[in-house]
Amino acid sequence: MAALFRSSLRLRPATRLSAVRTLTTTPHLRAAEKPYFPNEPSAPKLATAIPGPNNKAAAEKLDKVFDVRSLNMLTDYYKSTGNYIADLDGNVLLDVYAQIASIPVGYNNPHLRKVAESPEMITALINRPALGNFPSHDWAEILNTGILKAAPKGLDQVFTAMAGSDANETAYKAAFMYYRQRERGGPETEFTEQELESTMNNQSPGSPQLSIMSFKSAFHGRLFGSLSTTRSKPIHKLDIPAFDWPQAPFPTLKYPLEEHVQENAQEEQRCLQETERLIKEWHNPVAAVVVEPIQSEGGDNHASPAFFRGLREITKRNNVLFIVDEVQTGVGATGKFWAHDHWNLETPPDMVTFSKKAQTAGYYFGNPALRPNKPYRQFNTWMGDPARALIFRGIIEEIERLNLVENTAATGDYLFAGLERLAKQYPGHIQNLRGKGQGTFIAWDTPKRDEFLGKAKGVGVNIGGSGASAIRLRPMLIFQKHHADILLESVEKIIQQL
């Protein structure tokens, strides 16, 4: 399957801003840049204190039936456009959080609107198929022109899912079945009576005590299997039974990278060695290692391509599958279509999971032996949602048409340069700036993180955090340099208020 975006390179080197704009200047378009959304606001608009009266009243109403303690803002999606999100009080904010990194091509994208109005969409919505049993006549075509068109290099098949958690868990299941099949002597070997009986009691050997290895601070989802690999924060895990699975150390790099080259290399070596030791010694044998290219919920923790190449080598050497969780990093945000495209792997990952910006979910794979040896082993009623698969196809078309991966690479470099300058100016507020050369997937630490986030809306920006002390930027792929200018100004404004 052709993967159109895998070799997308950043076309333009980082362009330096001559100076961060003064706070009062209304940003305007750079001459060279054509806006993707001509009808976007030119700047955020603040009409009330946030939350305003309408948002407060609506939250109270919603609270009666739905937990609103995690509410960030009630949103008027009809009035949201491109990179700008609108609340119910006339406030319009530059959105660099984008539905927890999941909106790729802008609110009310006109091309996606056409997709939403298409006959294919209508039938997918009202005649929802059980995809494993009764796929539509054009399901192969929808896959080939959509989900699979964006498939990572070397992976030409997909198991479709609903969201990040079940994408990861079905990948884990495939890994366990593959592991046991190899132990058993191949796909033709039948299950033993003992396996058939013990599995009905959740006991070994039918339900074997195997494990998935993940990394400290990782986030892979919140259902029982995925949560057992999630190691981000106690609040995600407390009170929920978990499998006795191992966690390897993830490198803690020092910034700026160019000043800590040797130290960081040593740290990565230490983590790789410990990873391999755990694979060899963990009491519940490891069927697969799962890793995020950039640990996102866990605090935007990066590692070098060399680290991931080392991990790939270790997994191969130890006959363990290598699963790359691209739920948050995938679909262009790092300046490549898949973040693991930055690694130059010699052999591709065994499985790559996706969700969020894809607006649908699943795992890609290439090795035909990862299809379980019998039907109905990897199965569920819906196996995804073709309506959302059509939206992903529309997103891919929009990314192609507008060269949005390239845009994100270039805008990211521009934004990073501006943040570097701010970091020099405000070293107490912008620490461990990271994500250079990773598109707009940028983060930094700040001692007053929650206060920073609390003030962001007041300067017109919707922004999120990750981990304990990071500000994470997750703009859409249509985020351009003039948006970066506004963001840089806003960051400075917030810092000056702290």
Added chain:
Amino acid sequence: MAALFRSSLRLRPATRLSAVRTLTTTPHLRAAEKPYFPNEPSAPKLATAIPGPNNKAAAEKLDKVFDVRSLNMLTDYYKSTGNYIADLDGNVLLDVYAQIASIPVGYNNPHLRKVAESPEMITALINRPALGNFPSHDWAEILNTGILKAAPKGLDQVFTAMAGSDANETAYKAAFMYYRQRERGGPETEFTEQELESTMNNQSPGSPQLSIMSFKSAFHGRLFGSLSTTRSKPIHKLDIPAFDWPQAPFPTLKYPLEEHVQENAQEEQRCLQETERLIKEWHNPVAAVVVEPIQSEGGDNHASPAFFRGLREITKRNNVLFIVDEVQTGVGATGKFWAHDHWNLETPPDMVTFSKKAQTAGYYFGNPALRPNKPYRQFNTWMGDPARALIFRGIIEEIERLNLVENTAATGDYLFAGLERLAKQYPGHIQNLRGKGQGTFIAWDTPKRDEFLGKAKGVGVNIGGSGASAIRLRPMLIFQKHHADILLESVEKIIQQL
């Protein structure tokens, strides 16, 4: 929240067919019955052997990228109407399987088409919100006029999910958090340092060794937590690590029920006693019991309302939550909106999970203490899909407008009477006929089950099985008596071919 359908009663007593129609008669409408889909075919249409050449070619194409070993038939949804499903070769079958019991109001339902074309739908599709953080301005209204309008008695809140597995797993998570909160001494008690630390290593006490009890032959999903409560078939479970959770015996009733009243009552008593013993003695304390009103994937196993009332009593007595999994039974198919409406419980279930015919998923609850004590404990990026929530609202509107729960109750009685007559005529082929008074949620055992299913398409019917030897009927809610006539004829035709 008003639950409009909870008291929906069967309006008409069972009407007896004078005789099952002869095989060659073209079925026609009964005078008294107005068809819901005026443009439906009047009978199945067979154009080729099934699968025909177009279906074979399409399957071969799909196989290259997607596992087709579970393929039943590639479907032309544009040509499917009401109760009739069309393949790619001109064959049109009466569909009493309905996408594994998940299509409720007919293929290409005109009202759902309007919903699919509405501005609310377009924005839900192209501006997909992270519902826990950025719900749309009208999310409370969408819930109140949709999902919550159908809420079971006593349950006025909902946590929205994507499909049956995560609906159940999030309910389990709520149960575990509730259990530990009670142990801890209430919602105000803070977590201990030991809990905060141990959970990051997947160890107790932070990740406690608690359990969910399910029943032998149960099916609750296929992700790691739900699969640990699934006890249907080895093929669903093999090679996947599972939690050490208990399974209680589910009653094995003898049919016809009226001839085995005392025996069956004793069997149910035995199961209840063993259930309570396991709750008291299982080494991993039981936080909740989960049960299907009718075990569906596991073979269409029924129990009496008295059994379920007993189960509710046991769970109350032992401070264990009672979760009713209505993923397959919910939304009208049993002749009540929720199957547990048949039980006349004194106190409602603690949680009721739904999916399939709702076309969206989640769990209902009433007790405010089932909202975890802190935000972000029960959370994920999308928390469901408003596009699918809008479809459910449309389905509810259609059920109301056409009185489809009443229709299903009446059609079910009519169909059951016809099957009883066939069972007398062919006692070797229709055994343990069950589902009387349960709408169209009807099943029977047959010794040549797979052969039976294999011949069904040849007589124009799409039909499914469950468990090892059951034929399960899962028609839509728009299944009427004239459809039942065709089905009864078809069943007889198949039997005569065996």
